Amino acid sequence: MGRLYTLDEAALVRTLTPARLCAQDMAAHQAELVAVLAVIRADESLADYVYAIAPDWDGSIEALLVSGRVTTAIARFEPERVA
Numbered sequence: 058m059g060r061l062y063t064l065d066e067a068a069l070v071r072t073l074t075p076a077r078l079c080a081q082d083m084a085a086h087q088a089e090l091v092a093v094l095a096v097i098r099a100d101e102s103l104a105d106y107v108y109a110i111a112p113d114w115d116g117s118i119e120a121l122l123v124s125g126r127v128t129t130a131i132a133r134f135e136p137e138r139v140a
Contacts (some may be wrong), residue, residue, distance in 0.1 A: 062094075065108060069093075069094075069107070069108060070090055070094075072111045072112055072114075073090065073111060073114070073121075074086060074090070089119065090118070092118075092122075093107070093118055093121075093122060096122060100129070102129040102132065102133070103125045103126065103129050106124075106125040106128055106129055107122075107125050110124070
């Protein structure tokens with residue numbers, strides 16, 4: 058059996074899910090959400106970014122992940138560059 062949602066993950070799913078989607082769009086959206094949860098479970102820094110930004114996010118889920126990956130990559134690089 059797969060891992061169940063945490064309360065934070067359930068809130069994220071609600072936040073990122075539009076109120077009205079047709080059945081076909083909902084299926085695609087749910088697949089994107091599964092991918093998001095898998096990614097943020099594997100990367101704590103990305104998870105922190107996604108949870109912080111998601112409530113005000115009005116773009117696509119894919120763009121949210123790309124933005125998060127870029128932001129966390131820069132944050133990881135900066136301390137190395139300064140040192």
